[in-house]
Amino acid sequence: xxxxxxxxxxxxxxxxxxxxxxxxxxxxxxxxxxxxxxxxxxxxxxxxxxxxxxxxxxxxxxxxxxxxxxxxxxxxxxxxxxxxxxxxxxxxxxxxxxxxxxxxxxxxxxxxxxxxxxxxxxxxxxxxxxxxxxxxxxxxxxxxxxxxxxxxxxxxxxxxxxxxxxxxxxxxxxxxxxxxxxxxxxxxxxxxxxxxxxxxxxxxxxxxxxxxxxxxxxxxxxxxxxxxxxxxxxxxxxxxxxxxxxxxxxxxxxxxxxxxxxxxxxxxxxxxx
Amino acid sequence: xxxxxxxxxxxxxxxxxxxxxxxxxxxxxxxxxxxxxxxxxxxxxxxxxxxxxxxxxxxxxxxxxxxxxxxxxxxxxxxxxxxxxxxxxxxxxxxxxxxxxxxxxxxxxxxxxxxxxxxxxxxxxxxxxxxxxxxxxxxxxxxxxxxxxxxxxxxxxxxxxxxxxxxxxxxxxxxxxxxxxxxxxxxxxxxxxxxxxxxxxxxxxxxxxxxxxxxxxxxxxxxxxxxxxxxxxxxxxxxxxxxxxxxxxxxxxxxxxxxxxxxx
Amino acid sequence: xxxxxxxxxxxxxxxxxxxxxxxxxxxxxxxxxxxxxxxxxxxxxxxxxxxxxxxxxxxxxxxxxxxxxxxxxxxxxxxxxxxxxxxxxxxxxxxxxxxxxxxxxxxxxxxxxxxxxxxxxxxxxxxxxxxxxxxxxxxxxxxxxxxxxxxxxxxxxxxxxxxxxxxxxxxxxxxxxxxxxxxxxxxxxxxxxxxxxxxxxxxxxxxxxxxxxxxxxxxxxxxxxxxxxxxxxxxxxxxxxxxxxxxxxxxxxxxxxxxxxxxxxxxxx
Numbered sequence: 073x074x075x076x077x078x079x080x081x082x083x084x085x086x087x088x089x090x091x092x093x094x095x096x097x098x099x100x101x102x103x104x105x106x107x108x109x110x111x112x113x114x115x116x117x118x119x120x121x122x123x124x125x126x127x128x129x130x131x132x133x134x135x136x137x138x139x140x141x142x143x144x145x146x147x148x149x150x151x152x153x154x155x156x157x158x159x160x161x162x163x164x165x166x167x168x169x170x171x172x173x174x175x176x177x178x179x180x181x182x183x184x185x186x187x188x189x190x191x192x193x194x195x196x197x198x199x200x201x202x203x204x205x206x207x208x209x210x211x212x213x214x215x216x217x218x219x220x221x222x223x224x225x226x227x228x229x230x231x232x233x234x235x236x237x238x239x240x241x242x243x244x245x246x247x248x249x250x251x252x253x254x255x256x257x258x259x260x261x262x263x264x265x266x267x268x269x270x271x272x273x274x275x276x277x278x279x280x281x282x283x284x285x286x287x288x289x290x291x292x293x294x295x296x297x298x299x300x301x302x303x304x305x306x307x308x309x310x311x312x313x314x315x316x317x318x319x320x321x322x323x324x325x326x327x328x329x330x331x332x333x334x335x336x337x338x339x340x341x342x343x344x345x
Numbered sequence: 346x347x348x349x350x351x352x353x354x355x356x357x358x359x360x361x362x363x364x365x366x367x368x369x370x371x372x373x374x375x376x377x378x379x380x381x382x383x384x385x386x387x388x389x390x391x392x393x394x395x396x397x398x399x400x401x402x403x404x405x406x407x408x409x410x411x412x413x414x415x416x417x418x419x420x421x422x423x424x425x426x427x428x429x430x431x432x433x434x435x436x437x438x439x440x441x442x443x444x445x446x447x448x449x450x451x452x453x454x455x456x457x458x459x460x461x462x463x464x465x466x467x468x469x470x471x472x473x474x475x476x477x478x479x480x481x482x483x484x485x486x487x488x489x490x491x492x493x494x495x496x497x498x499x500x501x502x503x504x505x506x507x508x509x510x511x512x513x514x515x516x517x518x519x520x521x522x523x524x525x526x527x528x529x530x531x532x533x534x535x536x537x538x539x540x541x542x543x544x545x546x547x548x549x550x551x552x553x554x555x556x557x558x559x560x561x562x563x564x565x566x567x568x569x570x571x572x573x574x575x576x577x578x579x580x581x582x583x584x585x586x587x588x589x590x591x592x593x594x595x596x597x598x599x600x601x602x603x604x605x606x607x608x609x
Numbered sequence: 610x611x612x613x614x615x616x617x618x619x620x621x622x623x624x625x626x627x628x629x630x631x632x633x634x635x636x637x638x639x640x641x642x643x644x645x646x647x648x649x650x651x652x653x654x655x656x657x658x659x660x661x662x663x664x665x666x667x668x669x670x671x672x673x674x675x676x677x678x679x680x681x682x683x684x685x686x687x688x689x690x691x692x693x694x695x696x697x698x699x700x701x702x703x704x705x706x707x708x709x710x711x712x713x714x715x716x717x718x719x720x721x722x723x724x725x726x727x728x729x730x731x732x733x734x735x736x737x738x739x740x741x742x743x744x745x746x747x748x749x750x751x752x753x754x755x756x757x758x759x760x761x762x763x764x765x766x767x768x769x770x771x772x773x774x775x776x777x778x779x780x781x782x783x784x785x786x787x788x789x790x791x792x793x794x795x796x797x798x799x800x801x802x803x804x805x806x807x808x809x810x811x812x813x814x815x816x817x818x819x820x821x822x823x824x825x826x827x828x829x830x831x832x833x834x835x836x837x838x839x840x841x842x843x844x845x846x847x848x849x850x851x852x853x854x855x856x857x858x859x860x861x862x863x864x865x866x867x868x869x870x871x872x873x874x875x876x877x878x
Binding site: 429442506 | 783786787791797799802805806
Binding site: 115117118120128132134159204215221290293298304319326 | 658735
């Protein structure tokens, strides 16, 4: 942004009493032009066209119409994969959020004195975060075979990276005064951590873990699409058969499940605050 | 001396039945610095807000610079408000934008339509705004975001915003109530300075009696919607204060106070 | 004195039971869940594949990674950025009216509730299903991806917008009224400046997420880098997999870095 100020030097405004005020040029027009350019390029690259959208938007509702009414007879087939999905998210989230604590501590530069170690763990967490869950699941199916194990691993890695990052950011911004006070009283670093830092971060940690679990149920439902178990398996199969009314039923059940889990988790998260 | 604000038998009752003003008769002259004191809920705020029609009066007349305020309609109200500046206890600034942008808001109603839509202000307006900032001594903060300023500085931004409007009257509703004592004094100094330099009439509500007596030329005491004292700040005695703030139960005896008679 | 201390000691809130019961519930749920997860021992082929992937990551197919053809990683990443960019813009714009309709401080509570319900339904349908629906409109390719990203962005973005709307400081409107501003002027100069930077920050955050999610689109033929990745994996071309993954990781790290910078500037000014 220094370059911008040099290209467009600040405007000088002289007041009646000869005081001079320098007004920096607004960057809004510049940013606006950048967005327009990006927009035009993206429209060309993606082949986006409003006329197609206007002419053919009804086609969007073809599948939707076939989903209604949902195929109730398909219901008995849904329960097991649904439970699988929830179980995958539960195990993945629980293990992920537990391991995240270890990673977060090791990545916090105010707890770990070695900059190198903290840096390495930060890097691992960042790289893990960049991988889309579906890609992780896909890789996991190659390594662990098709099934719920691959899905659980994907959820686990996602949870680990997500909570790990939030947690170390929180630990690093925490007030270290109480930690030092306890250390000065002769407690070990671990004991000081337990009594000074844990109470500060615990509510947020639990709340993000719940939030993550909530989102994971949603994610887990599509992992089966690449063979990682759960509802996605059914979705893939039914979409392949173009059996959209069964797809509709799966989605209805999924919506209800997600809604219930969100309500429960929201209730507990409110209590934590 | 010319009268700028005149209350004639003004009454105001809220829809919920609470009487905020009863039979208020006041005359405020050009260039006066008037402090209104009283218990909270006594009607101080209502009195101030009637002047620029933020509240409507039920009966009586309110004349500001020969304009009958309660007769104004729609657009006339907005045009009338351009001439009356107002300062609030909570500053009422857009904290997410710069100081200058906040001061520029005062010129918004006078801009052509395209400028309003784009939010681009002409140079003259900016100079007016910057000059106003200079008057309250925070010219150097012009391009800082408001949320980075202290409370006192924020109230000065609000003051500059009002000055840039070049009003005939400044109304201030508890301008220093959310400031610490030192900053409160600084802001009151600003008010005093502006009052002396521009001869604008200033009408402010304040619950710090000491500040009111120190800065204002004239003090108006309000109690349960009635003016119970109206006189020079230097003549306010302990018994006057008792009549304004004293025990509410013994109100009957206290309303018959020698200084009750309206001045002038 | 000692009696008082003893009384206070008795008064200590008994949290132990609460924590133990929560831990028990979690443990039971965990055991119940683990039982149905098909824990397969890592067989040899799994290990080989794992090491192959790792080796692929270390030795990416450089020609694919830096080649400038439309099949190269650079172009595919570029296409993915374009899909995410357009999808985010459309989603962010569509989310504005929806967010206002979701805010109980703007519309009557029943309407807000119904709109919230609709948004939950929109959010629940997986991106893959939207992808298939939109392919019927646009044919396979990135265009369908853009539309999918737009609709999947709406849910989260509007939910975050609502928090900002509910947090609006309306005291500024009072002072604008006292200055003689019209309703339009009050919205333009009192409301929009408060919303703008926050909405923009949310939008940038969502762009970040969309970039990650755009890889899913390839599964159903809605463009982006996902499809080549899956092809390469299914045909065990690990060097290609490596180059695509390296490209993706670097891109997402870069975008995350810049978007965090921008958002910090927006919020702090």
